[in-house]
Amino acid sequence: MKVLMTGGMGFIGSAVVRRCLADGHSVVNVDKVTYAASEETLATEAINPLYGWIQADICDAEIMNSVFKNARPDAVLHLAAETHVDRSIGEPAAFITTNIVGTYSLLEAAHAYWAGLLGAEKDEFRFLHVSTDEVYGSLGAEGLFTEKTAYTPNSPYAASKASADHLVRSWNRTYGLPAIITNCSNNFGPFQFPEKLIPVIIMKARNGEPIPIYGDGSNVREWLFVDDHAEALLQVVRNGKTGETYNVGSSDELTNLDVARRVCEALDDLEPRLDGASHADRITFVDDRPGHDFRYALDASKIANELGWQPRHSLDEALRETVRWYIENETWCTNIMDGNYRGERLGLAHGLAGGN
């Protein structure tokens, strides 16, 4: 399969690139290389003859048209996005531009390219849009989001992803573009920019700084190891039904406080503090994120029943391997932060203290 990826230098995208190459697919990766990305992330893959990349903005219609013309992909895996909820609170503009306008521009280019295909090439072409469970809004203590749950996004990030999902759906219904959407829960693993919860906990703990947990730490997220997500996406792009949506989740629900405790336990084991205390002693509660969704949890039975996908990694083992990866890859963290981000609090909405 010839894959056109967007956002392949980011956290999940790079895992998908690795999976594609391991499976023998060729990849052309279009990435703007924002603050959240680094060429270093795919340094090993850069020499693989199956891999090529173009530094470009998905909003640039002319470049996107020429990328399709030259790459002639069998499938698009669209992951490029602005992704940090806290940043979307402080500075939503980039989320509207990349996530909504960028998706529109990519859909237009994909549609023009697909319309010009013939026979099997046309029938087999797929556009996979990668989205999030956050579009569904927030749950109470009970219940699960299904693919039929109405969208009620609460953060600018979630609203921008929801908008993009609606555009993709409409390009399928209106123009027949063979598109599929996946909505996935929180991912964790290597190469995640150190502003997201798990790498923040690891970095703060290792630096001997307070580990900030929003509110009382009781907000619940479902955690999926990034390589399992990558496998799910390949399964969907190969065997999913066009026009459909698939939830991708693990059923591993944890409160943010539990996440912090588990990461600290792994650190206590892998890199104990010199004073003998637990890293968890550094957990500190800070002001909550404005509009902080209480709980996300997915019913992922459709992808399991229809496509046979299930996560292969256990939460505890994958979490431990992730902690180990961050310990062993301090230089990657330092380089990607590179003065752009110093672990400061983000998500200050109009001067109000905000999220984690």
Ligand SMILES: NC(=O)c1ccc[n+]([C@@H]2O[C@H](COP(=O)([O-])OP(=O)(O)OC[C@H]3O[C@@H](n4cnc5c(N)ncnc54)[C@H](O)[C@@H]3O)[C@@H](O)[C@H]2O)c1
């Ligand atoms: N991280 C999660 O837990 C999670 C969960 C569910 C869904 N998702 C979705 O998966 C996708 C990837 O998320 P991630 O966590 O890897 O994000 P990330 O922030 O690590 O990476 C995003 C990538 O997109 C690129 N990019 C951003 N704007 C671009 C533009 N205008 N043109 C071209 N490239 C651009 C960045 O340079 C980066 O490589 C996103 O669409 C996100 O909404 C993420």
